[in-house]
Amino acid sequence: MKYGQDKLIEIIENHILWVTHGGLKGQQAILHKVDLRDADLGGSELSGIDLSGSDLSCALISWSSFQNANLKKANFENANLEGSNFQNTNLVGASLRNANLWYANLKDADLRNTNFENASLQCSDLSNTNLTGANLIKANLMDANLVEANLEGANLCGTLLANANLSEARLTGIILGAKTLSQIPSELVKEYGDTFWLVE
Numbered sequence: 001m002k003y004g005q006d007k008l009i010e011i012i013e014n015h016i017l018w019v020t021h022g023g024l025k026g027q028q029a030i031l032h033k034v035d036l037r038d039a040d041l042g043g044s045e046l047s048g049i050d051l052s053g054s055d056l057s058c059a060l061i062s063w064s065s066f067q068n069a070n071l072k073k074a075n076f077e078n079a080n081l082e083g084s085n086f087q088n089t090n091l092v093g094a095s096l097r098n099a100n101l102w103y104a105n106l107k108d109a110d111l112r113n114t115n116f117e118n119a120s121l122q123c124s125d126l127s128n129t130n131l132t133g134a135n136l137i138k139a140n141l142m143d144a145n146l147v148e149a150n151l152e153g154a155n156l157c158g159t160l161l162a163n164a165n166l167s168e169a170r171l172t173g174i175i176l177g178a179k180t181l182s183q184i185p186s187e188l189v190k191e192y193g194d195t196f197w198l199v200e
Contacts, residue, residue, distance in 0.1 A: 015045075015048075015049055019047050031054055035055050041060065052071065054071075057079060058077070061079055061080065065085040071086075075094070092113060093113050093114065095114075096115060096116050102121075113134065114131070116135060117135050119140070126141075127145045131149055143164065171196075172192055174195075
């Protein structure tokens with residue numbers, strides 16, 4: 001479904017009222033599989049929104065809040081999500097290829113099988129996230145916080161990890177090349193190295 005800008009603004013404004021008044025005013029936005037390509041939602045309070053299966057490719061959604069939202073299988077390819085809050089959000093199976101996630105807060109998010117190929121995640125907070133089976137091919141995770149993140153089975157081929165904090169991260173069965181391997185702390189290589197899948 002494709003919403004016009006006026007209708008979209010109306011839905012978002014009602015959702016903001018719903019959030020800020022604890023559900024006593026406005027209405028929660030339920031937008032399953034809607035077409036929001038190129039939408040401008042920058043700076044919006046979208047906590048608790050349901051955009052599962054929706055297309056938000058190329059959307060401008062920087063410095064917005066999606067805390068506790070349902071974004072399962074949503075398409076955020078090429079979207080600008082800089083500084084946005086995805087804490088405790090369901091992004092299972094979502095696509096964030098080529099997305100800008102600088103300084104984003106993804107703490108405690110469910111990111112299983114999420115596609116972050118070539119995404120910019122510099123200085124983002126991915127602590128305690130579930131990245132099982134995630135695609136991080138050529139993603140930029142420089143200076144990112146991955147403390148206690150679960151990366152089991154994730155694909156890190158060509159991933160940049162310089163200065164990333166991987167303290168207590170789970171790296172069982174990750175797929176990676178020599179360049180990415182050289183950026184992983186030696187203690188984690190010692191603990192999980194026997195399970196790594198090394199590729200050229």
